[in-house]
Amino acid sequence: MAQLTLTKINKTYGEGQESHHIIKDAQLSINNQEFVVFVGPSGCGKSTMLRMIAGLEDISSGELKFDDDIVNELSPAERGVGMVFQSYALYPHMTVRENIAFGLKYTRKDWCKKQKMAAVEEVADILELTALLDRKPSDMSGGQRQRVAIGRALVRQPRVFLLDEPLSNLDAAMRVRMRAKIAEFHKKFQSTIVYVTHDQVEAMTLADKVVVLNDGNIEQVGPPLELYHHPKTEFVAKFIGSPKMNIIKVDLLEKSATSTRFSWGNHSVTTQKVLPSTLTNGQFSLGIRPEDISLDSSSDIEVMVENVEFLGAETNLLCRCSTSGEEMLIRCNGTVEVSLGQAVNISFPDDSIHLFCDGKAVSIDGC
């Protein structure tokens, strides 16, 4: 198991005018035994970052350390990584046993045959693959292949475990089960895991630490709930949480030592949040999570219901602000009765407001 340190890691493709800057000055440290999830929209560079850690992709500049060793120039096997690919990439002509044992041939040369076989059996036992050891990948289901791919990485006892969207080829039910399994493995082996996904549910449920990437930049690093409650940027605010956070562009009306007033359309909102004195202009926006908004007839913010999604336990209302035209999603409990085109009044508690200026979270009250 190892601790990973990424210092000013860059990745560029091509040269001169044609060059693409994929990863920009990534700075990250991953602690020993930590479960880190890279999450972000497609094309944000999360897979590239993982492949650079794996050693499958050259690092254009910067320094990658495993513990105290600089591993920039080492091959994947020398780094001691184990990797699970999105497509599993099992060797089709080998049985499960051979697939799992393949890596041992090269990385555990000091082991005798018996030891290797014992290691394979042990891993198969953990992954419930014992009955399948003599089957070929073509005779197996997606979930079983996935487990073989995990076993193949696990058997070599790698320093770092890398998983590249391992669940995206599975069906929904299997995904939930495998997610639980992966969490279980992590608890059991206490390994350092780097996991890439575009699914923020996986990120939230599995991670000790989530790394949100956007367009080659690390937007925010932190535990899942911190990301949820204290997003540092508008991007993270929108990306984490489902359904995503409502962002309302607002104008600063008034700022005092005790409160701040914003307006949008005909509406205005007063909050107890105090802006730092240095901040006077810029594009402000308010972020409110759909679950924080409540229907409140005493409020003077009126919106029109444009679409209603009954999900059973809860109901999502897609509304539009009658005056400013802002779209807003409200999540209320399943018993609420609303119809299309109905006007409803909404309110939200003061402490659920996230305040952003030029895309960045505004630190309030000096915190």
Added chain:
Amino acid sequence: MRQSNKLSSIPESYYKRRRWAKAAWVYSALLLIATITLGTFLIAFMASLKDNALSEPTNFNFAQVRPSNWVSSMQLGLGGNQAPFFGGFSPGAELTFSVTYAVTNDQTFSIPVIKIPRRRPGTGMAATLTTDFAADYALVSEPKIIERNDNVSYIFKRGIKNESKQGKSVTWQFSIRYLGDGPVIDTVPLDITTPREQVLINSSLDPSRFERRGRVASWVNVSPGVIGYVFRSYVRVWNESVSLETGKSMFLSWTYNSFIIALAKVLLTVFIACSAGYALARMNFSGVRSIFLLMIFSMTIPGQVTFISNYEIFNKLGLLNTPWAVITMLVASGQVLIMKQFFEKFPKELEEAALVDGASPIAILWHVFLPLAKPALASIIILGFQGAWNDFFWPMVVLTSPADIYTLPVGLLSLRNAYGVAGDWSLILAGSFLTTIPVLIVFIIFQKHFTGNNIGTAVKG
């Protein structure tokens, strides 16, 4: 609504007929293709059995396919050498032979003149080695009349015309005995001479040919055994390709040479194709593209353009008249191309997984790529083996003497040249057929790998 009514009114038999018609089209097309491709093969095979491969018109009812001749050739082989399959003439042998002649009613029979000529057994190079002749050991008895028939119809050949005639016939029987002690002799030729009008209408064994406008009926061997009779040319290929120095059949050494050369060439081709194909498909080094283009370009140069300079090079290297001169003359661009295209279809993740597992590029090629490339390898092996096996021009240039270093195609040419004439086509056809057998075996072994691969199961589920 109307449409569906219309459809439902069509009887089931219509669909049945349509299915059958479809099947009939498919199978008759396949049958046609099979007939065209196999037909030429069959005709050539039949011709290789005939006494005269070029006999016109082409027919499938010739002496060697008639069961009556199989029986009598077997009996004669037994009589001559106690050998029903390969025949021969050994001390103590007694062959009983009968011939039936016919004439018109107004003519009289004359007793046929029976002679065993001193004739070499064939036209191949080794026929000159024959020192023992049946004529020196055989005694032919006086022919006895054993049967008469006063009413027969027979065909008299006048030039290319056949005339039907009515008349009488007589059957003579005679025996050929081996006098005293001596060597076993392979063939017992026989000539029987009669007047022009006296026509041979039946005999124990059909004559091989008629000479002197039908006066002389000639048999190349009256003690052949059934294989020696039906597959005479094949036996001759074996017997008449004997080395003049060692006396051993060179056909075997030609086969051996061809096999070793083809095997070495295939191994070398597979090695080059796999390693170069892998490098071109999967390794990013500068100049990949120009190497590839150069390789493609090299395919456009015919061997005949460079053979003189190549000959000089091999001459200087001292490799002429060695198998190495043929083995190292290798153009594998096409095979490299096949492997490159095949490897490019492999998912990149498969290679990366092996890389993460610690395998070196050579290990990846050997343990992951090659086992998955069996279909491509099979095609390379079959095509390469066939190409090397049939290669004629370059081996003919560099393999000149002694004759037992030839490959099969060059050896076949030497059969044709025994007396400096193009003639004995049965012999050459038979030799050609024998040379196709190893290629067939290779094909049968490797064809099952053509069924495709399961590369699709490497990724996704």
